[in-house]
Amino acid sequence: MQSLFAAGLFSDQVALVTGGGSGIGLATARELAYLGARVAICGRKMDKVEAGLAALAADGIPAERMLGGSCDIREPDQVSAFVGQVLERFGRVDVLVNNAGGQFPTPAEGMSPKGWEAVIRNNLNGTFFMTREVATRAMIPAKRGRIVNVTAMVVRGFPGMSHTGAARAGVENLTRSLAVEWATHGIRVNAVAPGNNIRSSGTAQYGEALLEVTRKATPLMRLGTPEEVARVIVFLASDQNDFVTGAVWGVDGGQPLWGDIWSIPDPQAEAKG
Numbered sequence: 415m416q417s418l419f420a421a422g423l424f425s426d427q428v429a430l431v432t433g434g435g436s437g438i439g440l441a442t443a444r445e446l447a448y449l450g451a452r453v454a455i456c457g458r459k460m461d462k463v464e465a466g467l468a469a470l471a472a473d474g475i476p477a478e479r480m481l482g483g484s485c486d487i488r489e490p491d492q493v494s495a496f497v498g499q500v501l502e503r504f505g506r507v508d509v510l511v512n513n514a515g516g517q518f519p520t521p522a523e524g525m526s527p528k529g530w531e532a533v534i535r536n537n538l539n540g541t542f543f544m545t546r547e548v549a550t551r552a553m554i555p556a557k558r559g560r561i562v563n564v565t566a567m568v569v570r571g572f573p574g575m576s577h578t579g580a581a582r583a584g585v586e587n588l589t590r591s592l593a594v595e596w597a598t599h600g601i602r603v604n605a606v607a608p609g610n611n612i613r614s615s616g617t618a619q620y621g622e623a624l625l626e627v628t629r630k631a632t633p634l635m636r637l638g639t640p641e642e643v644a645r646v647i648v649f650l651a652s653d654q655n656d657f658v659t660g661a662v663w664g665v666d667g668g669q670p671l672w673g674d675i676w677s678i679p680d681p682q683a684e685a686k687g
């Protein structure tokens with residue numbers, strides 16, 4: 415593996431990556447581990463976590479530098495247990511990447527209360543529970559920490575997935591609040607917003623036709639990769655970047671600036687005739 419970053423950039427550091435068994439999370443865990451970090455990954459399904467650990471092992475990361483566990487970030491008890499496991503094994507957490515998340519497409523008028531709640535819990539609540547746990551048990555006592563929240567491209571709203579748009583906007587606002595509250599504790603908090611145009615295990619479920627729509631709405635005219643998102647996450651997590659906090663960095667090929675980003679019925683169809 416080659417890296418943009420200097421070898422050993424994360425030596426002696428511990429990184430916890432939620433949703434690290436697949437896609438952007440796995441690419442991030444791989445880059446951090448390659449740069450010397452001990453990495454802990456989690457997800458709801460242990461088979462995905464184990465596949466992630468196997469992929470890291472195949473890349474030459476020694477078993478003693480990684481840990482995987484099942485943890486649903488929506489459940490505070492599971493979050494507490496997993497963070498406890500990481501601290502018991504590695505003794506510290508320097509970097510937290512809140513990458514776990516997801517949703518399903520649905521028009522707002524057809525969304526059940528349970529469906530709304532499932533997505534808010536998954537993306538907003540889960541991120542807060544994990545962040546608070548890691549900050550209070552590891553980063554605030556150590557007076558040091560780097561948190562990177564993975565959101566989505568929501569600057570134009572998220573018609574067709576309004577629940578996730580609201581949740582991700584909430585995480586971006588949380589990012590700004592915590593950047594200020596925890597500056598005094600030596601903790602930097604930033605977010606990375608991937609465009610709706612990253613080819614990954616996650617977007618595979620949306621199908622090629624939709625991916626083609628998003629590609630055509632991307633000024634750079636191609637889909638991004640999990641590695642391209644991971645690189646920005648790793649930059650924000652590194653000590654080389656110590657004057658950036660409370661920022662939201664897009665990794666989107668310019669998608670917010672142009673085009674129909676998401677295929678929902680044209681809201682102006684009737685007026686256009």
Ligand SMILES: CCCCC/C=C/C(=O)SCCNC(=O)CCNC(=O)[C@H](O)C(C)(C)COP(=O)(O)OP(=O)(O)OC[C@H]1O[C@@H](n2cnc3c(N)ncnc32)[C@H](O)[C@@H]1OP(=O)(O)O
Pocket residue numbers: 515516517518519520526527528529530532533536566609610611616617620624625628
């Ligand atoms: C090219 C397009 C790019 C789009 C940009 C975004 C990309 C990505 O985010 S990639 C990552 C994608 N990965 C995922 O989304 C996977 C994670 N998603 C989930 O796990 C679910 O969507 C979840 C967040 C809702 C969690 O599901 P779960 O805990 O299993 O929820 P429940 O089964 O308890 O369901 C609760 C509630 O939600 C309704 N629901 C769940 N899935 C769907 C669905 N696919 N379609 C419609 N409704 C769904 C479910 O019906 C429940 O409500 P009730 O209707 O009251 O039963």
Ligand SMILES: NC(=O)C1=CN([C@@H]2O[C@H](COP(=O)(O)OP(=O)(O)OC[C@H]3O[C@@H](n4cnc5c(N)ncnc54)[C@H](OP(=O)(O)O)[C@@H]3O)[C@@H](O)[C@H]2O)C=CC1
Pocket residue numbers: 432433434435436437438439456457458459460462463485486487488513514515516517536540564565566567607608609610611612613614615616617640
């Ligand atoms: N790819 C893209 O274009 C975009 C992605 N994103 C966001 O980027 C992040 C990574 O997505 P990507 O890699 O593409 O897709 P993946 O579906 O591969 O990654 C999502 C990961 O999160 C885990 N996860 C989901 N819900 C939970 C939960 N409640 N608790 C713990 N783990 C959970 C999943 O594991 P498991 O199922 O085992 O729990 C999975 O490993 C997600 O937040 C996604 O929504 C945002 C915008 C665009």
